Amino acid sequence: SSDTISFRVNDAAWQQIELVIGDESVRFDDTFRITAHSTPNLSVLALNEGAPSPYIQAAFRAYNGFRLNNVNINTPPADWTEYNLVILNGCTRISAELGKQLAKAQQLGQTVCIFPGRTNNYTALNDGLKEISDISISGIDTASQAANTLQQGSTLVRDLFESIPENVQLPVANWHYVLQSGLTANRQSILSFRNGDPMFAQYSPYTGQLYILSTGIDLQSGNFPSSYFFAPSLYQMAVQSKGGNVYALTLGARQPAYIPLNNINDRNMVRLYHNGNEAIPPQRTYGAGLHVFLDEVVASPGFYTLAAPGSDTTIIAVNNNKAESDLATIDIGNIEDIWAGTDVQVVSADEISSKGGRSNWGSFPLWKVCVILALLMLAAETFVLAGSLRKPTAATE
Incomplete structure (x- = not known):
């Protein structure tokens, strides 16, 4: 319990x-x-292609431990070192220059999260993604579907929830990008669709973490921002880089x-x-x-x-x-390895039974020890009795 x-x-x-x-x-x-x-002051930088997301603003305003700075994605600040989390919101393109800035932030241990906007020209997103790692978008799926799998062993989920209800409803996406990645991207799908496409994925090409949602966080894209995971995930992503x-x-x-x-x-x-x-x-x-x-x-x-x-x-x-405090038996081979090189001999139960109670410490049998002890006890008892019989005789004389 x-x-x-x-x-x-x-x-x-x-x-x-x-x-x-x-x-x-x-x-x-x-x-x-x-x-x-x-940590009363965690800083979050939101780079918005359009208007700031009301969901992101509501999440961080609900807790006074965060400072949220909303800026336009086309005019990002030159220095990001003060920020724990960098969010790209509603972006339909990521330039190569911005991709290099995102890669540098991750190299410094900062966390980056991308909430894309919908566009048919998704190759404009690939320009920046390839500067981060071997990550690309290969297509767009317009079918509405719910996430089917939650990876509870991922670092984000494991550190976020003590337990997840069995009947929890996973978020729904009305469309999603098909994300592809190579081995160097170290992808882990946190939320996945039935066909295996990631809905929400974590990438670890550098010290800092990269999170990509394959759909948007607006009402037309699905219900991820109103799901069980949205706000807590934002908090945990900001704390991770601290x-x-x-x-x-x-x-x-x-x-x-x-x-x-x-x-x-x-x-x-x-x-x-x-x-x-x-x-x-x-x-x-x-x-x-x-x-x-x-x-x-x-x-x-x-x-x-x-x-x-x-x-x-x-x-x-x-x-x-x-x-050290788990009571359990240990294999005799492990004991011999632990005491290797010391003047200690380990005797198994089979050896004791097969040798009639003898040990490897010498050839003197155990039964002889018992006989000697019995004789010594008998001699001591005889001495005591003989002494008690002599005392009355001496008193009579």
Whole structure:
């Protein structure tokens, strides 16, 4: 069974959260640690070919944690680095120059989402898509149909919903573009039609993610903007590129912590601090930040601080590997591998039964040990009885 705990954090600083099981009989692995940091200002850039979408505006205005900037797609800002999410809304063409800007944004770890407009000249969209990756539109399907498959294992859906109702209605598209992609695009279809065409797809050619809806988000195109997935997906896409908001790492899992820092070099590296100790963990550049590997310098669970000169502090939670507390048998071959090179011999039950209780530690049989112990006990008992018989005789004399 599982339970859900809801709580609200009013402080914008890092929060160190511990969930503790009050079981006195089992003290190991009874604490789960999480660090969380609220992100009150996530910036979204919407590049609109026509009027701004009322659905996008309503979604982001419903929550005050986002700043939405609507601009015309023909006059985009030169610098996109402040934006977490870039949306192309209603576009019927993507120039090669704009495609290069979109590719650069993804290389820096930003998320891009394309909500196209309908046009028969879809090759004008391919001009920009090919600058991003091996992605193209090969045709347009004008049949109205509902999505048939939801990929619940995708990162967007998995991180978005705790559970999805079994009877949830998937969105309907009145038309859709037929999307094609090569292996380098790393496509994952989140929503698919019955014939396998993607309705909503995720592409990962770079550090940042690219999402493409194969239909529009206007009333004539279908009901995706009023579906169960639209607004939550926008929120999650904006949060994805931010990185470093919640950390709960596991010891020994060799999973890196992504730190959104872009001013790191050989002389200005991230350092780890804990209980007055300092270490420099292995780290490498990843997108607009760093992947920091804590396993090389962390040996016990707890809260650890990562910081670099001139950068914000990040607090990481590290937990025990839950596999350590899962009671299960282990194969004798695995035991021998674990203790390889040590002065330990593993004896199987079959060897014990076939050798009549003998072990490999020596040739002395177990039954002889039992006989010797019995004789020693008999001698001790005889000595005690003999002593008690002599004492009355001495008293009579």
